Amino acid sequence: MKYCKSLIFAFIIYVLASFATYFSMHVYSTDISSSCFECSYKKDIFLSSIHISVIFLLLILLKNILKKKWSISIFFTIIFAILVFFNNYNIFVDRVSSWSSYTFTEELLSVLSNSYLYLGISTILVFVLLKLFKF
Numbered sequence: 001m002k003y004c005k006s007l008i009f010a011f012i013i014y015v016l017a018s019f020a021t022y023f024s025m026h027v028y029s030t031d032i033s034s035s036c037f038e039c040s041y042k043k044d045i046f047l048s049s050i051h052i053s054v055i056f057l058l059l060i061l062l063k064n065i066l067k068k069k070w071s072i073s074i075f076f077t078i079i080f081a082i083l084v085f086f087n088n089y090n091i092f093v094d095r096v097s098s099w100s101s102y103t104f105t106e107e108l109l110s111v112l113s114n115s116y117l118y119l120g121i122s123t124i125l126v127f128v129l130l131k132l133f134k135f
Contacts, residue, residue, distance in 0.1 A: 010053045017049040020122040024115035031095040073130040088115045
């Protein structure tokens with residue numbers, strides 16, 4: 001049952017990461033990717049969201065191996081926000097910034113201004129779900 005709960009949670013993380021990234025960077029969905037001219041926007045999002053889910057599965061496995069009883073809700077929530085923000089940043093760099101002359105600060109500010117709403121909503125949902133799943 002413990003593994004089933006972990007898999008369900010990883011799937012929820014996948015859905016929330018996909019949601020946050022898709023709607024945050026939807027403005028750039030028609031832009032061409034600089035790394036792969038034939039890659040679709042959805043493929044980029046869903047593939048990177050799978051990576052985020054796998055990272056969370058590994059973190060849950062690590063917690064179970066260490067058999068620690070500490071609460072990981074805040075830690076996992078921060079990790080989720082960082083990973084999704086990094087995902088949004090990669091999409092922005094791949095689809096927008098590589099075709100222009102943005103500085104690193106301008107890239108970060110652009111990604112933050114595009115993703116704060118959906119990233120905030122999904123991060124709060126992750127925190128609530130961590131409390132409900134009692135991780």
